[in-house]
Amino acid sequence: MLISDYYHLTYCTNIHPGENWKITFDNLEKYVPLIKKEVAPNENFGLGLRLSNKASEELGFEKSLESFKNWLDDQGVYVYTMNGFPYGNFHGERVKDMVHAPDWTQIERVNYTKRLFKQLAYLLPKGISGGISTSPISYKYWHKTDALKKKALVEGAKNMVQIATQLFQIEKETGKYMHLDIEPEPDGLLENSDEVVDFFHNYLLPIGCPQLKSELGFSQIEAENCIKKYLTVCYDVCHFSLAYEEPEETFHKFESNGIKVGKIQVSSALKILFNDGDTDLIWKSLKQFDEPTYLHQITEKTETGVKTYSDLPELLKEKKSFSELRAHFHVPIFLEKFDGLSSTQDQILKVVKFLKNNKVCDHLEIETYTWEVLPINLKKELASSIVREMEWLKAKL
Secondary structure (H helix, E strand, O other): OEEOOOEEEEEEHHHOOOOOHHHHHHHHHHHHHHHHHHHOOOOOEEEEEEOOHHHHHHHOOOHHHHHHHHHHHHHOEEEEEEEOOOOOOOOOOOOHHHHHOOOOOOHHHHHHHHHHHHHHHHHOOOOOOEEEEEOOOOEHHHOOOHHHHHHHHHHHHHHHHHHHHHHHHHHHHHOOOEEEEEOOOOOEOOOOHHHHHHHHHHHHHHHHHHHHHHHHOOOHHHHHHHHHHHEEEEEEHHHHHHOOOOHHHHHHHHHHOOOOEEEEEEOEEEEEEHHHOOHHHHHHHHHOOOOOOOOOOEEEEEOOEEEEEOOHHHHHHHOOOOOEEEEEEEEOOOOOEEOOEEEOHHHHHHHHHHHOOOOOOOEEEEOOOOHHHOOHHHOOOHHHHHHHHHHHHHHHO
Protein backbone atom coordinates (compact mmCIF):
# COMPACT_ATOMS: atom_id res chain seq x y z
CA MET A 1 0.00 0.00 0.00
CA LEU A 2 1.10 3.56 -0.57
CA ILE A 3 2.18 5.57 2.50
CA SER A 4 2.65 9.36 2.41
CA ASP A 5 2.09 9.27 -1.37
CA TYR A 6 5.58 7.83 -1.86
CA TYR A 7 6.44 4.66 0.08
CA HIS A 8 5.08 1.30 -0.99
CA LEU A 9 4.75 -0.74 2.20
CA THR A 10 4.21 -4.49 2.45
CA TYR A 11 5.30 -7.65 4.20
CA CYS A 12 7.43 -10.38 2.68
CA THR A 13 5.63 -13.66 1.98
CA ASN A 14 8.71 -15.69 2.88
CA ILE A 15 6.83 -15.76 6.20
CA HIS A 16 4.68 -18.48 4.63
CA PRO A 17 5.85 -21.94 3.48
CA GLY A 18 6.29 -22.05 -0.29
CA GLU A 19 8.31 -25.02 -1.50
CA ASN A 20 6.14 -25.25 -4.63
CA TRP A 21 3.57 -23.08 -6.43
CA LYS A 22 0.49 -24.83 -5.01
CA ILE A 23 1.62 -24.35 -1.39
CA THR A 24 2.68 -20.78 -2.17
CA PHE A 25 -0.65 -19.84 -3.70
CA ASP A 26 -2.67 -21.66 -1.03
CA ASN A 27 -0.97 -19.47 1.59
CA LEU A 28 -1.49 -16.31 -0.45
CA GLU A 29 -5.20 -17.12 -0.78
CA LYS A 30 -5.47 -17.83 2.94
CA TYR A 31 -3.64 -14.81 4.35
CA VAL A 32 -3.42 -11.93 1.89
CA PRO A 33 -7.16 -11.05 1.70
CA LEU A 34 -7.39 -11.17 5.51
CA ILE A 35 -4.40 -8.88 5.95
CA LYS A 36 -5.50 -6.47 3.22
CA LYS A 37 -8.96 -6.20 4.79
CA GLU A 38 -7.36 -5.00 8.04
CA VAL A 39 -4.61 -2.68 6.81
CA ALA A 40 -5.80 -1.47 3.38
CA PRO A 41 -9.55 -2.11 3.04
CA ASN A 42 -10.19 0.76 0.63
CA GLU A 43 -6.95 0.89 -1.36
CA ASN A 44 -4.69 -1.36 -3.37
CA PHE A 45 -2.37 -3.50 -1.30
CA GLY A 46 1.25 -4.04 -2.38
CA LEU A 47 2.79 -7.46 -1.87
CA GLY A 48 6.37 -8.64 -1.31
CA LEU A 49 6.29 -11.95 -3.14
CA ARG A 50 8.66 -14.83 -2.44
CA LEU A 51 8.90 -17.63 -5.00
CA SER A 52 11.24 -20.56 -4.50
CA ASN A 53 12.95 -21.80 -7.64
CA LYS A 54 10.48 -24.69 -7.88
CA ALA A 55 7.46 -22.43 -7.34
CA SER A 56 8.77 -20.02 -9.96
CA GLU A 57 9.31 -22.84 -12.47
CA GLU A 58 5.80 -24.17 -11.85
CA LEU A 59 4.22 -20.72 -12.13
CA GLY A 60 5.93 -20.27 -15.48
CA PHE A 61 4.96 -17.63 -18.04
CA GLU A 62 1.68 -18.76 -19.59
CA LYS A 63 -1.76 -19.56 -18.15
CA SER A 64 -0.68 -19.94 -14.52
CA LEU A 65 1.02 -16.55 -14.46
CA GLU A 66 -1.93 -14.93 -16.22
CA SER A 67 -4.34 -16.57 -13.78
CA PHE A 68 -2.28 -15.34 -10.84
CA LYS A 69 -2.25 -11.80 -12.25
CA ASN A 70 -6.04 -11.94 -12.61
CA TRP A 71 -6.37 -13.12 -8.98
CA LEU A 72 -4.17 -10.24 -7.81
CA ASP A 73 -6.28 -7.75 -9.76
CA ASP A 74 -9.52 -9.19 -8.36
CA GLN A 75 -8.16 -8.85 -4.82
CA GLY A 76 -6.89 -5.31 -5.29
CA VAL A 77 -3.30 -6.52 -4.76
CA TYR A 78 -0.18 -5.66 -6.75
CA VAL A 79 3.37 -7.07 -6.64
CA TYR A 80 6.20 -4.55 -6.67
CA THR A 81 9.01 -6.37 -4.86
CA MET A 82 10.17 -9.96 -4.58
CA ASN A 83 12.55 -11.86 -2.31
CA GLY A 84 14.99 -13.82 -4.46
CA PHE A 85 17.45 -14.62 -1.65
CA PRO A 86 16.31 -18.14 -0.61
CA TYR A 87 16.38 -20.39 -3.69
CA GLY A 88 14.97 -23.57 -2.16
CA ASN A 89 12.64 -24.48 0.68
CA PHE A 90 12.67 -21.95 3.54
CA HIS A 91 10.44 -23.61 6.14
CA GLY A 92 10.14 -26.88 8.03
CA GLU A 93 13.69 -28.11 7.45
CA ARG A 94 17.28 -27.10 8.13
CA VAL A 95 18.24 -24.03 6.08
CA LYS A 96 21.26 -22.47 7.88
CA ASP A 97 24.08 -21.48 5.46
CA MET A 98 22.35 -23.20 2.53
CA VAL A 99 20.14 -20.12 2.23
CA HIS A 100 23.02 -18.84 0.04
CA ALA A 101 22.97 -21.88 -2.26
CA PRO A 102 23.31 -21.77 -5.17
CA ASP A 103 25.40 -18.63 -4.82
CA TRP A 104 26.21 -15.95 -7.39
CA THR A 105 29.14 -17.95 -8.79
CA GLN A 106 26.65 -20.53 -10.13
CA ILE A 107 24.47 -20.40 -13.24
CA GLU A 108 21.48 -21.76 -11.31
CA ARG A 109 21.33 -18.53 -9.29
CA VAL A 110 21.58 -16.45 -12.47
CA ASN A 111 18.83 -18.37 -14.25
CA TYR A 112 16.54 -18.24 -11.21
CA THR A 113 16.96 -14.48 -10.88
CA LYS A 114 16.42 -13.86 -14.59
CA ARG A 115 13.20 -15.89 -14.47
CA LEU A 116 11.96 -13.96 -11.42
CA PHE A 117 12.56 -10.66 -13.19
CA LYS A 118 10.61 -11.82 -16.26
CA GLN A 119 7.73 -12.78 -13.98
CA LEU A 120 7.93 -9.55 -12.02
CA ALA A 121 7.94 -7.56 -15.27
CA TYR A 122 4.63 -9.21 -16.18
CA LEU A 123 3.06 -8.65 -12.74
CA LEU A 124 4.39 -5.13 -12.08
CA PRO A 125 1.86 -2.33 -12.66
CA LYS A 126 2.92 0.46 -15.00
CA GLY A 127 4.35 3.52 -13.33
CA ILE A 128 5.81 1.60 -10.36
CA SER A 129 9.41 0.44 -10.03
CA GLY A 130 10.13 -3.18 -9.16
CA GLY A 131 12.92 -4.87 -7.24
CA ILE A 132 14.22 -8.27 -6.19
CA SER A 133 16.48 -8.74 -3.16
CA THR A 134 19.25 -11.32 -3.33
CA SER A 135 22.20 -12.97 -1.60
CA PRO A 136 25.39 -10.97 -0.89
CA ILE A 137 27.29 -13.09 -3.45
CA SER A 138 27.99 -16.12 -1.24
CA TYR A 139 28.62 -17.47 2.25
CA LYS A 140 32.06 -16.44 3.48
CA TYR A 141 33.08 -19.77 5.04
CA TRP A 142 32.63 -21.65 1.75
CA HIS A 143 35.73 -19.85 0.44
CA LYS A 144 38.69 -20.77 2.63
CA THR A 145 41.33 -18.30 1.39
CA ASP A 146 41.40 -14.64 0.38
CA ALA A 147 42.18 -15.73 -3.18
CA LEU A 148 39.06 -17.92 -3.29
CA LYS A 149 36.93 -15.14 -1.83
CA LYS A 150 38.23 -12.74 -4.48
CA LYS A 151 37.49 -15.30 -7.19
CA ALA A 152 33.90 -15.59 -5.92
CA LEU A 153 33.50 -11.80 -5.94
CA VAL A 154 34.79 -11.66 -9.51
CA GLU A 155 32.38 -14.38 -10.68
CA GLY A 156 29.53 -12.78 -8.74
CA ALA A 157 30.19 -9.41 -10.37
CA LYS A 158 30.23 -10.93 -13.86
CA ASN A 159 26.93 -12.68 -13.24
CA MET A 160 25.22 -9.68 -11.66
CA VAL A 161 26.18 -7.55 -14.65
CA GLN A 162 24.23 -10.05 -16.76
CA ILE A 163 21.19 -9.08 -14.70
CA ALA A 164 21.89 -5.37 -15.25
CA THR A 165 21.91 -6.04 -19.00
CA GLN A 166 18.63 -7.93 -18.76
CA LEU A 167 16.99 -5.12 -16.78
CA PHE A 168 18.21 -2.48 -19.24
CA GLN A 169 16.65 -4.46 -22.08
CA ILE A 170 13.37 -5.04 -20.22
CA GLU A 171 13.03 -1.32 -19.50
CA LYS A 172 13.82 -0.49 -23.12
CA GLU A 173 11.10 -2.89 -24.34
CA THR A 174 8.40 -2.33 -21.69
CA GLY A 175 9.16 0.97 -19.97
CA LYS A 176 9.26 -0.86 -16.62
CA TYR A 177 12.23 -0.06 -14.36
CA MET A 178 13.42 -2.83 -12.04
CA HIS A 179 16.53 -3.30 -9.90
CA LEU A 180 18.46 -6.13 -8.23
CA ASP A 181 18.84 -5.37 -4.50
CA ILE A 182 22.01 -6.91 -3.01
CA GLU A 183 21.44 -7.76 0.66
CA PRO A 184 24.50 -7.74 2.96
CA GLU A 185 24.38 -9.87 6.10
CA PRO A 186 26.84 -11.26 8.70
CA ASP A 187 29.15 -13.93 7.23
CA GLY A 188 28.08 -13.15 3.70
CA LEU A 189 30.85 -12.10 1.33
CA LEU A 190 29.34 -8.64 1.71
CA GLU A 191 28.63 -7.90 5.39
CA ASN A 192 28.57 -4.11 5.72
CA SER A 193 28.57 -0.82 3.84
CA ASP A 194 32.36 -0.67 3.38
CA GLU A 195 32.34 -4.07 1.69
CA VAL A 196 29.45 -2.99 -0.55
CA VAL A 197 31.34 0.14 -1.63
CA ASP A 198 34.46 -1.97 -2.26
CA PHE A 199 32.45 -4.44 -4.35
CA PHE A 200 31.08 -1.67 -6.54
CA HIS A 201 34.40 0.15 -7.01
CA ASN A 202 36.76 -2.81 -7.31
CA TYR A 203 34.57 -5.49 -8.90
CA LEU A 204 31.25 -4.40 -10.43
CA LEU A 205 32.48 -1.27 -12.20
CA PRO A 206 35.90 -2.46 -13.49
CA ILE A 207 34.45 -5.83 -14.55
CA GLY A 208 31.05 -4.64 -15.73
CA CYS A 209 31.89 -1.48 -17.66
CA PRO A 210 34.00 -3.20 -20.35
CA GLN A 211 31.30 -5.88 -20.57
CA LEU A 212 28.54 -3.32 -21.18
CA LYS A 213 30.66 -1.20 -23.54
CA SER A 214 31.27 -4.28 -25.66
CA GLU A 215 27.74 -5.72 -25.57
CA LEU A 216 25.63 -2.54 -25.69
CA GLY A 217 27.99 0.03 -27.20
CA PHE A 218 27.93 2.19 -24.08
CA SER A 219 30.43 4.89 -23.21
CA GLN A 220 32.28 4.58 -19.89
CA ILE A 221 29.83 6.95 -18.17
CA GLU A 222 26.80 5.17 -19.65
CA ALA A 223 28.14 1.82 -18.47
CA GLU A 224 28.76 3.10 -14.93
CA ASN A 225 25.29 4.66 -14.79
CA CYS A 226 23.71 1.42 -16.01
CA ILE A 227 25.38 -0.66 -13.31
CA LYS A 228 24.45 1.79 -10.57
CA LYS A 229 20.87 2.11 -11.84
CA TYR A 230 20.03 -1.58 -12.02
CA LEU A 231 22.25 -3.01 -9.26
CA THR A 232 21.28 -1.54 -5.91
CA VAL A 233 21.33 -2.41 -2.20
CA CYS A 234 18.71 -4.02 0.00
CA TYR A 235 19.10 -2.25 3.36
CA ASP A 236 17.92 -4.84 5.88
CA VAL A 237 17.67 -2.93 9.17
CA CYS A 238 18.40 -6.06 11.23
CA HIS A 239 21.54 -6.86 9.21
CA PHE A 240 23.01 -3.38 9.34
CA SER A 241 22.30 -3.14 13.06
CA LEU A 242 24.34 -6.35 13.45
CA ALA A 243 27.18 -4.47 11.76
CA TYR A 244 26.74 -1.69 14.37
CA GLU A 245 26.18 0.88 11.62
CA GLU A 246 24.14 4.01 12.16
CA PRO A 247 21.48 4.36 9.42
CA GLU A 248 22.11 8.02 8.61
CA GLU A 249 25.86 7.45 8.17
CA THR A 250 25.30 4.38 5.98
CA PHE A 251 22.74 6.10 3.74
CA HIS A 252 25.07 9.08 3.28
CA LYS A 253 27.98 6.74 2.48
CA PHE A 254 26.00 5.00 -0.24
CA GLU A 255 24.80 8.32 -1.67
CA SER A 256 28.31 9.80 -1.76
CA ASN A 257 29.48 6.74 -3.72
CA GLY A 258 26.58 6.84 -6.17
CA ILE A 259 25.10 3.60 -4.84
CA LYS A 260 21.31 3.42 -4.71
CA VAL A 261 19.19 1.69 -2.08
CA GLY A 262 16.50 -0.28 -3.89
CA LYS A 263 14.62 -1.64 -0.90
CA ILE A 264 14.55 -1.28 2.86
CA GLN A 265 13.62 -4.46 4.69
CA VAL A 266 12.19 -3.46 8.04
CA SER A 267 13.33 -6.07 10.54
CA SER A 268 14.55 -6.20 14.10
CA ALA A 269 17.40 -8.19 15.66
CA LEU A 270 17.87 -9.40 19.22
CA LYS A 271 19.91 -7.03 21.38
CA ILE A 272 21.47 -8.50 24.52
CA LEU A 273 22.51 -5.92 27.14
CA PHE A 274 24.31 -7.74 29.94
CA ASN A 275 25.01 -4.67 32.07
CA ASP A 276 21.32 -3.82 32.36
CA GLY A 277 19.90 -7.04 33.73
CA ASP A 278 20.07 -10.45 35.39
CA THR A 279 22.84 -12.35 33.57
CA ASP A 280 21.39 -15.78 34.39
CA LEU A 281 17.97 -14.74 33.08
CA ILE A 282 19.57 -13.35 29.93
CA TRP A 283 21.37 -16.61 29.11
CA LYS A 284 18.25 -18.63 29.89
CA SER A 285 16.13 -16.38 27.65
CA LEU A 286 18.69 -16.45 24.85
CA LYS A 287 18.72 -20.25 24.83
CA GLN A 288 15.02 -20.17 23.80
CA PHE A 289 16.12 -18.75 20.45
CA ASP A 290 18.50 -21.61 19.66
CA GLU A 291 16.60 -23.48 16.95
CA PRO A 292 17.80 -25.69 14.07
CA THR A 293 16.31 -24.02 10.99
CA TYR A 294 18.03 -20.67 10.38
CA LEU A 295 21.45 -19.15 10.90
CA HIS A 296 21.58 -16.91 13.95
CA GLN A 297 24.93 -15.14 13.76
CA ILE A 298 25.96 -13.16 16.84
CA THR A 299 27.96 -9.94 16.62
CA GLU A 300 30.01 -8.06 19.18
CA LYS A 301 31.50 -4.60 18.75
CA THR A 302 35.14 -4.63 19.85
CA GLU A 303 38.00 -2.11 19.80
CA THR A 304 39.25 -3.64 16.54
CA GLY A 305 35.90 -3.95 14.79
CA VAL A 306 32.88 -6.23 14.76
CA LYS A 307 33.46 -9.83 15.84
CA THR A 308 31.01 -12.44 14.53
CA TYR A 309 30.08 -15.79 16.03
CA SER A 310 28.82 -17.99 13.19
CA ASP A 311 25.71 -19.26 14.99
CA LEU A 312 23.98 -19.09 18.37
CA PRO A 313 25.19 -22.54 19.62
CA GLU A 314 28.80 -21.33 19.29
CA LEU A 315 28.06 -18.45 21.67
CA LEU A 316 26.06 -20.56 24.15
CA LYS A 317 29.05 -22.86 24.62
CA GLU A 318 31.23 -19.95 25.77
CA LYS A 319 28.97 -17.91 28.10
CA LYS A 320 31.83 -15.55 28.79
CA SER A 321 31.51 -11.96 29.94
CA PHE A 322 30.03 -9.45 27.46
CA SER A 323 28.56 -5.97 27.66
CA GLU A 324 26.41 -6.08 24.50
CA LEU A 325 25.69 -8.63 21.77
CA ARG A 326 23.34 -8.60 18.80
CA ALA A 327 21.80 -11.73 17.32
CA HIS A 328 20.54 -12.40 13.79
CA PHE A 329 17.09 -13.53 14.81
CA HIS A 330 14.28 -11.50 13.25
CA VAL A 331 11.89 -10.66 16.10
CA PRO A 332 8.56 -8.80 15.80
CA ILE A 333 9.25 -5.17 15.02
CA PHE A 334 6.72 -3.90 17.58
CA LEU A 335 8.67 -5.52 20.47
CA GLU A 336 11.24 -3.45 22.35
CA LYS A 337 11.94 -5.68 25.39
CA PHE A 338 11.00 -9.21 26.46
CA ASP A 339 12.26 -11.82 28.96
CA GLY A 340 15.40 -9.88 29.92
CA LEU A 341 16.31 -9.24 26.28
CA SER A 342 15.96 -6.21 24.04
CA SER A 343 15.63 -5.62 20.31
CA THR A 344 17.17 -3.26 17.77
CA GLN A 345 13.83 -1.52 17.31
CA ASP A 346 15.69 1.75 17.93
CA GLN A 347 17.43 1.25 14.59
CA ILE A 348 14.07 0.98 12.82
CA LEU A 349 12.97 4.24 14.45
CA LYS A 350 16.17 5.94 13.28
CA VAL A 351 15.52 4.74 9.73
CA VAL A 352 11.92 6.00 9.89
CA LYS A 353 13.10 9.39 11.17
CA PHE A 354 15.59 9.63 8.30
CA LEU A 355 12.97 8.65 5.71
CA LYS A 356 10.68 11.47 6.77
CA ASN A 357 13.12 13.98 5.29
CA ASN A 358 15.13 11.86 2.84
CA LYS A 359 13.58 9.74 0.10
CA VAL A 360 16.18 6.98 0.15
CA CYS A 361 13.95 4.56 -1.79
CA ASP A 362 10.24 3.87 -2.25
CA HIS A 363 10.17 0.15 -1.37
CA LEU A 364 9.56 -0.83 2.27
CA GLU A 365 9.04 -4.47 3.24
CA ILE A 366 8.55 -5.96 6.71
CA GLU A 367 10.47 -9.24 6.93
CA THR A 368 9.84 -11.12 10.17
CA TYR A 369 10.08 -14.64 8.70
CA THR A 370 10.65 -16.43 12.01
CA TRP A 371 7.11 -16.67 13.42
CA GLU A 372 7.03 -20.47 13.40
CA VAL A 373 10.37 -20.79 15.28
CA LEU A 374 9.90 -18.01 17.84
CA PRO A 375 9.82 -18.97 21.53
CA ILE A 376 6.32 -20.09 22.50
CA ASN A 377 5.53 -16.96 24.53
CA LEU A 378 6.08 -14.78 21.44
CA LYS A 379 4.00 -16.88 19.05
CA LYS A 380 0.61 -15.43 18.17
CA GLU A 381 -1.90 -16.02 15.37
CA LEU A 382 -0.02 -15.26 12.15
CA ALA A 383 -2.38 -12.94 10.27
CA SER A 384 -3.03 -10.76 13.33
CA SER A 385 0.73 -10.65 14.04
CA ILE A 386 1.47 -9.44 10.50
CA VAL A 387 -1.30 -6.84 10.78
CA ARG A 388 0.09 -5.65 14.10
CA GLU A 389 3.55 -5.16 12.57
CA MET A 390 2.17 -3.27 9.60
CA GLU A 391 -0.03 -1.02 11.73
CA TRP A 392 2.90 -0.28 14.06
CA LEU A 393 5.11 0.78 11.15
CA LYS A 394 2.33 2.79 9.46
CA ALA A 395 1.85 4.73 12.69
CA LYS A 396 5.57 5.48 12.95
CA LEU A 397 5.75 6.61 9.32
